[in-house]
Amino acid sequence: MTAAEAQYTMDCLIAKTRAALDLWLNEPGNMALQQEFKEANQALLEFSRLRKEPNR
Numbered sequence: 001m002t003a004a005e006a007q008y009t010m011d012c013l014i015a016k017t018r019a020a021l022d023l024w025l026n027e028p029g030n031m032a033l034q035q036e037f038k039e040a041n042q043a044l045l046e047f048s049r050l051r052k053e054p055n056r
Contacts, residue, residue, distance in 0.1 A: 025034040
């Protein structure tokens with residue numbers, strides 16, 4: 001397997017996993033968990049933004 005094939009396989013796996021997780025999270029009984037994931041995602045985005053800022 002070439003590096004490109006491995007990357008494609010990984011990308012497909014990630015896409016399928018995210019799609020399944022999205023379906024599961026959108027079920028009515030999972031709204032609290034969905035909110036936790038949203039908050040965690042916001043924290044990761046903020047962390048990523050802070051890492052990109054130049055050192056002061």
